[in-house]
Amino acid sequence: xxxxKDLHVKFHNRDREAVAGISLKIEDGEILGLVxxxxxxxxxxxxxxxxxxxxxxxxYSGEILVDGKDMLHAKRSELRRIQGKTIGVVFQEPMSAMDxxxxxxxxxxxxxxxxSKVSAQQRKEWALEALAAVELPDPESVYEKYPHELSGGMLxxxxxxxxxxxxxxxxxxxxxxxALDVTIQAQILVMLSKLNRDYxxxxxxxxxxxNVVRKLCRRVAVMQKGLIVEEGSTDEIFYNPQHPYxxxxxxxxxxxxxxQARPGxxxxxxxxxxxxxx
Numbered sequence: 001x002x003x004x005k006d007l008h009v010k011f012h013n014r015d016r017e018a019v020a021g022i023s024l025k026i027e028d029g030e031i032l033g034l035v036x037x038x039x040x041x042x043x044x045x046x047x048x049x050x051x052x053x054x055x056x057x058x059x060y061s062g063e064i065l066v067d068g069k070d071m072l073h074a075k076r077s078e079l080r081r082i083q084g085k086t087i088g089v090v091f092q093e094p095m096s097a098m099d100x101x102x103x104x105x106x107x108x109x110x111x112x113x114x115x116s117k118v119s120a121q122q123r124k125e126w127a128l129e130a131l132a133a134v135e136l137p138d139p140e141s142v143y144e145k146y147p148h149e150l151s152g153g154m155l156x157x158x159x160x161x162x163x164x165x166x167x168x169x170x171x172x173x174x175x176x177x178x179a180l181d182v183t184i185q186a187q188i189l190v191m192l193s194k195l196n197r198d199y200x201x202x203x204x205x206x207x208x209x210x211n212v213v214r215k216l217c218r219r220v221a222v223m224q225k226g227l228i229v230e231e232g233s234t235d236e237i238f239y240n241p242q243h244p245y246x247x248x249x250x251x252x253x254x255x256x257x258x259x260q261a262r263p264g265x266x267x268x269x270x271x272x273x274x275x276x277x278x
Contacts, residue, residue, distance in 0.1 A: 003025045022227065030219065087170050092175035111165055176205075217234055220233075
């Protein structure tokens with residue numbers, strides 16, 4: 001699905017590489033977590049995969065293959081055919097990513113306007129289906145609202161609906177739950193898991209919070225200073241971290257959360273709580 005081979009990215013105004021030769025692979029239908037502190041290169045990796053790298057401001061090399069198509073060296077015209085159709089992107093701050101002067105409906109439909117030739121009525125029907133798929137109450141009402149009329153959690157769901165409306169093969173999620181409270185965060189994670197299960201969308205889930213990634217991903221890569229320092233199953237990374245930096249990330253999780261998450265301790269996972277409460 002996604003294969004990154006020896007990716008290097010260096011911005012002209014920086015001394016060191018933002019991404020210093022990483023290789024990653026995401027299989028069809030897989031959710032991979034990419035964790036690391038701010039400045040570790042996670043977002044630059046996502047921008048590179050999405051074809052959003054500001055090429056005039058950096059040097060880059062390597063390969064990024066999405067369904068066999070090269071993203072890193074593709075022409076802009078080719079990227080436009082892929083962006084929004086094969087790849088969907090969800091940013092951390094939906095309020096800044098969405099147009100405050102446009103209603104939610106047309107923004108959710110944007111990928112369909114660009115990548116399909118269906119009628120306006122069909123686009124609206126698909127947009128309403130996408131809003132329902134992310135479990136927004138009363139999709140028709142949300143369709144007619146402006147971004148400022150929605151809560152942070154509802155707006156994040158609307159942005160995910162826009163990223164998924166064209167049924168992409170790959171969804172890039174860059175810190176999508178960071179600005180949300182714990183309860184809404186858990187609901188978003190459950191919803192993403194359901195989208196993955198129902199539609200088979202592969203996902204790259206980026207976060208600085210390993211405990212959040214543990215709830216959604218089966219496999220995790222840990223990034224520090226532009227490098228992948230450790231990669232493995234979520235249980236291997238969480239319960240038996242090998243690299244000192246990964247161990248430090250684990251130590252940053254509150255001790256009570258670590259204790260509750262240990263196997264055999266009856267993990268009261270927020271994901272499970274959210275699933276039970278609907």
